[in-house]
Amino acid sequence: IQKRYSQYRSSENVGDPSEYTSFEITENPEEWKFVERLLPQKMIPTPILKDKYPSGWCPQIVFTLFTANPEKQEYYVERTRNHMMPVYLDISFRGQRRITYVSKIEGDIWDFNNEVTDYLKKLEKRPIASRVNEVRRLIMFKGDHVNNIKQFLMKKGL
8 A cells, every 4th residue: 555645744753763863063174174065155166266267167368468458449248247248138028038138238239239139140141130238237248149249258358
């Protein structure tokens, strides 16, 4: 006979708690170093600089140039706290509408929009619709252009 426990109250007790794994509380600093390795870090570490990474990720090159001379640089796309590019895809209306978002844009956002749309037009060979939101430092592109925009940012060193 199959018995279903649909509620917490009606389920049987697991057993005697003394049968579970025993433990002891210690305050030994030599043992604590093994526990610290398992705890999450409070701050995301700066990545180690290499010539090439296996995942294809590349560090941001223009950041130091933009902070040193913001007048020379037209625009700059800030990375996220995890050192990733802020390019996202939003799929809505049951998968019928795809919108690519690029956020954290500093500087001349209109010039950045023009350069990205020109780059996408060369690749796609069709008109690209975009919407610029200056207050939120955000640009929305109609369609799935995440990989192409990330390639554009990597070529520019952003």
